[in-house]
Amino acid sequence: MRRREIAPRPNWAEEIEALGFDFNALDGIPYWHESACYSFSADEIDIVEAAANELHRLCLLAVGRIVAERLYPRFGLSPAVAALIEASWAARQPAIYGRFDLIYDGTGAPKLLEYNADTPTSLFEAAIVQWNWREQVFPQSDQFNSLHEALVERWNAVRPQLTPGQELLYVTCTTPNAEDETTVQYLGATAIEAGYRCKFIPIEEVGWDAGRRSFVDLDGLPIRRIFKLYPWEWLVREQFGANIARSAALFLEPIWKMLLSNKAILPILWEMFPGHENLLPAYTDPAPLGDRPSVRKPLLGREGANVSIWDGRRMVAETQGPYAGEGYVYQAFAEPTSFGGVHCNLGAWMIGDTCHGMGIREDDGLIMGNASRFVPHIFE
Secondary structure (H helix, E strand, O other): OEEEEOOOOOOHHHHHHHOOOOOOEEOOEEOEOOOEEEEEOHHHHHHHHHHHHHHHHHHHHHHHHHHHHOOHHHHOOOHHHHHHHHHHHHOOOOOOEEEEEEEOOOOOOOEEEEEEOOOOOOHHHHHHHHHHHHHHHOOOOEOOEOHHHHHHHHHHHHHHHOOOOOOOEEEEEOOOOHHHHHHHHHHHHHHHHOOOOEEEOOHHHOEEEOOOOEEEOOOOOEOOEEEEEOOHHHHOOOHHHHHOOOOOOEEEOOHHHHHHHOOOHHHHHHHHOOOOOOOOOEEOOOHHHOOOOEEEEEOOOOOOOOOEEEOOOOEEEEOOOOOHHHOEEEEEOOOOEEEOOEEEEEEEEEEOOEEEEEEEEEEOOOOOOOOOEEEOEEEO
């Protein structure tokens, strides 16, 4: 594994915007970065792929334990939400995708930082934009990226579990939000390629018909299946959430994935599989970590907000945000992979139960956030 400085394409901005990647800068800060790339060996890619598949297997075992032992208070979940999770898990409602954030430097085993299992973004960049870059810049090299084909196959695989008939698959997120809209519309495009009828609807336009006990669109048509890029913890707190149990709608991602997107899963994984090579020690209390370097993370934090890193005695890095009141977990600190002061982590993408690709984010600081750069990769 190495980071290579390279010349960007002269017309790179036009190239990526032609693909629909029009959020390539956030608040004026470049987000897509092709003045560098990461290069791997085939063996290193195999290691990342195997680690992600193994972590997903462990996570499903953890969900089974949480449901069986009703460990919901550790996640801050109410009995009503727990009932929804139990019903969703018992029905084995299908999942489409998720992203593991990993630390890996080409030596040793990849380590889990967290599982973005409910609303992961950067999918379009990973599946389409970096593939287009590879074809133009490194056509003789390969890339760990079969995401598009896997998504189409996944939609076909889950078809028997969705509501039968010809109802629409709705895809939704908040608007205006260029990144989220691109993500859900891309997922909708893969569903269309798999033979679905699909319609985008802003989540603000999802209504409720009490007489029919159904979510409806602005035309009054019932919404029977819907992919939402909107966090479950937000949905269940809103008026919207009160109608989920009484509706017949199937939501993707399913609500049982709340357990995996909540950082409370990290201590449970460590309890169940202590010393596992792909896990970092994690606890609900900092005491077991003693004076070793550690990271404090909010249970429901997003985009690196409200994270603090301690060297055992003092704080060395911290981010602000709106998640400080939700409780924390404490995880042993793993030094981010660094190349000349640039830190990176890997996003390993799960489609269904299998890892099918990778994206890389990098930052000059220790904590990856929304403005951290997306950098493409190849392998030989």
